Amino acid sequence: MTSLAEKKLPRVSARSGRPAPELIFGDLWEFDPSPETADPKLKTRYDLFIDGQFVAPKLGKYFDSINPASEQKLAEIAQASAADVDAAYQAAKAAYDNVWGKLPGRERAKYLFRIARLLQDRAREFAVAETLDGGKPIKESRDFDVPMAAAHFFYHAGWADKLDYVAPGRKVAPLGVVGQVIPWNFPLLMLAWKLAPALAMGNTVVLKPAETTSITCLKLAEILQDAGLPPGVVNFVTGAGDVGAAVLNHPIPAKIAFTGSTEVGKIIMRSLAGTEKKMTLELGGKAANIVFDDAPLNQAVEGIVNGIFFNQGHVCCAGSRLLVHEPVAEQVLTKLKNRIKVLRVGDPIDKNTDIGAINSKEQLQKITAMVASGVKEGAEMFQPACRLPAKGFYFRPTLFSGVSMSHRIAREEIFGPVLSILTFRTVDEAIERANNTAYGLSAGVWTDKGSRILKMSTELKAGVVWANTYNKFDPASPFGGYKESGFGREGGRQGLLDYCKLS
Amino acid sequence: MSRLPITKTPKVYVGGAFIRSESARVFPLKDAAGDFFANIPQCTRKDLRNAVEAAAKAGFGWAKRTAYNRGQIIYRLGEMIEARAGEMAAALVLGGASKVAAAREVSVTVDRLIYYAGWTDKYEQVLGNVNPVAAPYFNFTVTEPMGIVGVLAPEQSPLLALVSLFAPAITSGNAVVALASTSQPYPAILLGEMLATSDLPGGVVNVLTGFRKEMVPTFAAHRHLRALVGVANADERKALALGAADSMKRLHLLKAEEPIDWLADSVQSLYAVRDTLEFKTTWHPIGA
Numbered sequence: 001m002t003s004l005a006e007k008k009l010p011r012v013s014a015r016s017g018r019p020a021p022e023l024i025f026g027d028l029w030e031f032d033p034s035p036e037t038a039d040p041k042l043k044t045r046y047d048l049f050i051d052g053q054f055v056a057p058k059l060g061k062y063f064d065s066i067n068p069a070s071e072q073k074l075a076e077i078a079q080a081s082a083a084d085v086d087a088a089y090q091a092a093k094a095a096y097d098n099v100w101g102k103l104p105g106r107e108r109a110k111y112l113f114r115i116a117r118l119l120q121d122r123a124r125e126f127a128v129a130e131t132l133d134g135g136k137p138i139k140e141s142r143d144f145d146v147p148m149a150a151a152h153f154f155y156h157a158g159w160a161d162k163l164d165y166v167a168p169g170r171k172v173a174p175l176g177v178v179g180q181v182i183p184w185n186f187p188l189l190m191l192a193w194k195l196a197p198a199l200a201m202g203n204t205v206v207l208k209p210a211e212t213t214s215i216t217c218l219k220l221a222e223i224l225q226d227a228g229l230p231p232g233v234v235n236f237v238t239g240a241g242d243v244g245a246a247v248l249n250h251p252i253p254a255k256i257a258f259t260g261s262t263e264v265g266k267i268i269m270r271s272l273a274g275t276e277k278k279m280t281l282e283l284g285g286k287a288a289n290i291v292f293d294d295a296p297l298n299q300a301v302e303g304i305v306n307g308i309f310f311n312q313g314h315v316c317c318a319g320s321r322l323l324v325h326e327p328v329a330e331q332v333l334t335k336l337k338n339r340i341k342v343l344r345v346g347d348p349i350d351k352n353t354d355i356g357a358i359n360s361k362e363q364l365q366k367i368t369a370m371v372a373s374g375v376k377e378g379a380e381m382f383q384p385a386c387r388l389p390a391k392g393f394y395f396r397p398t399l400f401s402g403v404s405m406s407h408r409i410a411r412e413e414i415f416g417p418v419l420s421i422l423t424f425r426t427v428d429e430a431i432e433r434a435n436n437t438a439y440g441l442s443a444g445v446w447t448d449k450g451s452r453i454l455k456m457s458t459e460l461k462a463g464v465v466w467a468n469t470y471n472k473f474d475p476a477s478p479f480g481g482y483k484e485s486g487f488g489r490e491g492g493r494q495g496l497l498d499y500c501k502l503s
Numbered sequence: 504m505s506r507l508p509i510t511k512t513p514k515v516y517v518g519g520a521f522i523r524s525e526s527a528r529v530f531p532l533k534d535a536a537g538d539f540f541a542n543i544p545q546c547t548r549k550d551l552r553n554a555v556e557a558a559a560k561a562g563f564g565w566a567k568r569t570a571y572n573r574g575q576i577i578y579r580l581g582e583m584i585e586a587r588a589g590e591m592a593a594a595l596v597l598g599g600a601s602k603v604a605a606a607r608e609v610s611v612t613v614d615r616l617i618y619y620a621g622w623t624d625k626y627e628q629v630l631g632n633v634n635p636v637a638a639p640y641f642n643f644t645v646t647e648p649m650g651i652v653g654v655l656a657p658e659q660s661p662l663l664a665l666v667s668l669f670a671p672a673i674t675s676g677n678a679v680v681a682l683a684s685t686s687q688p689y690p691a692i693l694l695g696e697m698l699a700t701s702d703l704p705g706g707v708v709n710v711l712t713g714f715r716k717e718m719v720p721t722f723a724a725h726r727h728l729r730a731l732v733g734v735a736n737a738d739e740r741k742a743l744a745l746g747a748a749d750s751m752k753r754l755h756l757l758k759a760e761e762p763i764d765w766l767a768d769s770v771q772s773l774y775a776v777r778d779t780l781e782f783k784t785t786w787h788p789i790g791a
Contacts, residue, residue: 151637168629169773266748273744274737281751450787457785468788474636478644478784483729484751492634494644494782502774 031344034351036138040129045076046214048084048238049221051091052231058083063239065215068135069348069357069392077214080237085246088206088235092177093252095232096204101174103230105161105202112157112199114227119150122223126216130188131348133215135357135393136311138349148473149192152491155475156196159496163201166493172500174202175278179253181244183260184210184359185314185415191217193475193490194257195234201499203255206235208247212360214238245271253277255499259316261413262439262484280488280498282316282480284413285441288434289319289470290424290456293327295446299468301335304419307444307470309343309355309397313417314363316485317442319470321410322421323430329423333401336419340397341384355417358393367395367416374400374409379420405436413439427452431459440482444470463489513541513688515712516695517550518557519705524713525549532689535599543688546713548721554680554709555727558651561706562678566648570624573676577623580701581616584609584694591662591693598661598687611766612663618771619670626675626776634784641787646675646780649753653722654681655715655733660765661687662694667765668733669708671775680709682722682733688712719743726750730779734759753778 045062047054061079066072078084100108119126126149127142136145163172178198182190187209198205209217217236224234237243248256248268255278258268262283272279289307291300307319324332348356358364375381379400388394395417403410403420410420424430434443443462445453453467463481466472473479478492488498513532514521523529526549529542544550565573584591588609595605627646634642652672656665661684669679683691691710698708711718719739722731723746730753731743740756747754755778757763763770 167774262751266751269748269751270745273748274741283751453785453787457783457787463781463783465783465785467786469640469786472636472638472640472786474634474638474642476634477636477642477786478634478782480782482781482783486751487753489782492644492784493632 031352035349038124038128041125042075046218048078049236050088067132068359071391077238080239080243082246085237088237089250089252091232092204092206092235096176099230100204100233109157109160111229112153116150116153118223118226130216134213135348135359137353137356145189149189152192152196152475156200160200166496167502170502175254177253178203178205178255179247180207180257184213187213188216197496198499204233208237208244211240281486283486285316285485286413286437286439287319287442288321288323289444290323290430292447293325294448300446301339303470308419309417310471314415319444322419324423326423326425343397345386358395364393370414377407379403435461438484441485513543513692515544517554517709534597543712546711551721557706558678558680561704565707566676574620574623576702577620581613583697583701585613594690594693608663612666615667619674622674639789641789644782644784647783648676649729649779649781651728652677652679652779653728653731654679656684657734658684658686662690663765672779674776675780677779678707682718683710683712685715
């Protein structure tokens with residue numbers, strides 16, 4: 001294929017030679033603090049949620065959940081033991097056998113609709129709790145996480161009495177009890193998109209949230225109580241990896257759904273080898289975000305920023321590898337640098353904050369180590385000189401240019417606000433580079449040409465392809481990966497099929 | 504004096520060619536009466552590797568064929584088997600089937616191919632859809648073949664089960680590397696000759712013969728097999744699941760412990776096609 005660069009030379013403007021104009025406010029304008037003040041209504045201590053009740057853990061142990069933005073303790077969370085996990089499964093099984101499995105879809109639907117409505121009622125409270133617990137900017141938890149979580153319940157509610165349309169030619173039936181383990185990057189949203197399809201299909205659930213982000217999960221338990229959801233249909237057990245292992249390896253669940261790293265996903269596959277359990281794994285990614293020279297560049301720069309800095313880059317589908325068409329590479333890099341200079345990094349609860357706190361000290365250390373490897377391997381690093389709060393876990397938005405495919409920062413998932421920039425000359429090279437990874441979760445394409453969007457989307461080995469946008473989600477839109485990004489889909493009609501058996 | 508007949512040297516069909524095992528090993532096959540019939544290639548890990556390479560070369564073009572074209576080619580494979588039904592039935596009788604049962608197995612095999620030939624240009628219409636997202640995007644979910652699929656045929660129904668397992672995979676454009684029945688390999692060898700005359704591009708379906716015990720671990724370990732379908736016993740299922748974890752292979756294994764009626768219509772399904780598909784969702788902007 002001929003180089004696109006040969007066909008279309010970059011326009012020489014009257015400005016060439018002069019630096020592009022920048023809007024750098026520096027210290028001229030300071031934003032006043034603008035904290036979101038809604039009351040998150042936190043309890044000082046959260047127990048396990050089993051059989052419709054909050055119950056103390058059998059061993060009586062609790063651990064602290066801290067605010068990563070300030071390192072202050074938010075609440076005590078129950079430390080579940082294997083006996084607690086077993087109690088949760090027994091409750092889920094009884095609820096499936098006696099109540100939920102027999103309930104008509106029409107009635108299951110009403111419970112899910114109720115949950116959606118009650119969550120909408122308390123949206124601001126949940127958004128503040130989510131931000132305090134996880135460190136994500138309040139504008140994201142307020143405008144994205146919480147409304148999207150409610151949307152997932154609302155969407156799936158409507159499926160519960162229409163399951164005959166899910167698999168044409170076959171009858172669907174629930175699997176029984178499902179075990180689910182979710183990560184810390186979208187605590188409430190991930191919970192919603194795991195729970196809602198499982199319940200709509202008629203399964204009952206034992207779910208474990210991540211140890212650093214259990215609070216909104218346990219707050220949702222209050223909503224489940226208010227909604228009158230029958231006891232045992234949903235059970236929450238909290239704790240670290242050992243509790244997760246107990247959830248995954250318990251004999252009762254007919255299916256395991258896990259979202260997390262590819263490394264842990266492989267461990268789970270091995271530990272479940274030889275069992276009859278079905279699996280959905282939504283794992284890591286190293287997505288290519290591909291910018292062609294005909295793309296609307298200002299819009300693309302906004303999309304690149306959203307693609308990698310959304311939720312501090314703690315996103316499995318983050319656009320962490322930017323592939324830029326050579327003719328516009330320099331221009332894009334300049335625009336990107338100017339853009340990230342004005343990103344506001346700081347207190348997540350402030351409504352003006354663009355990049356909040358890194359979720360935990362461990363994650364901050366991982367990001368720091370990966371960035372050090374990028375510098376060591378010879379990529380060129382750029383970080384804006386923004387001030388970071390003295391306490392809490394923060395990391396500056398980081399760009400690496402001059403990255404080659406062999407660099408660790410181009411191959412391994414960083415799960416932080418770090419963008420690796422590579423270039424390409426032809427469409428074929430872009431496809432080849434984008435697909436040259438063990439992952440296959442998502443990809444982005446920026447071009448003005450509709451036919452090229454469809455060509456790229458056909459060739460890219462990824463479960464989700466965003467064109468002239470990035471990090472868009474919808475309960476109707478199936479999400480999930482190719483290759484080592486896992487298997488199964490979540491959302492849409494395809495996602496429902498992963499929670500049923502066919503006959 | 505009667506003429507001494509020319510016997511055929513059984514070779515496996517890999518990459519569109521008829522080959523002996525790379526290992527130069529064979530094992531003797533006896534007929535139902537216990538008399539020597541022929542030497543069968545005892546394929547090994549290296550043969551699997553070569554077959555996967557052939558499948559990788561052929562698979563890309565096969566997936567790019569139009570659905571209509573794939574349908575005609577799979578139909579053509581049905582024609583080729585129908586035309587040599589007597590010969591294929593004799594191959595099944597060799598393994599111990601009665602004449603009636605053998606004839607039935609061949610005719611159902613042909614019907615099964617015709618069933619899947621008809622699906623090539625329809626499964627997408629049933630499995631994919633447009634998603635009504637709450638934003639100005641044309642959001643659609645379409646399917647794509649996974650790539651190279653490993654097929655583990657059971658010992659019984661050596662023709663029908665093998666075809667029932669690989670047909671849904673090639674329907675959507677996957678390439679296949681299959682392991683034939685160890686105890687009754689000859690129908691699969693003969694099937695290779697029919698595949699070769701069916702217009703199916705060489706390398707799209709590759710059929711290996713050999714010892715199941717040796718081959719199952721190599722199928723489990725090969726990283727370029729994106730999915731494994733077939734029939735396996737409990738130990739094999741565990742070994743395959745452990746191997747699959749290294750490269751996140753998709754597994755769709757039926758239990759060897761449970762009887763499977765391969766003659767029944769219920770074993771053919773749109774959802775067998777779905778088992779070797781990936782789903783891809785695209786957000787295409789709407790606007791000027």
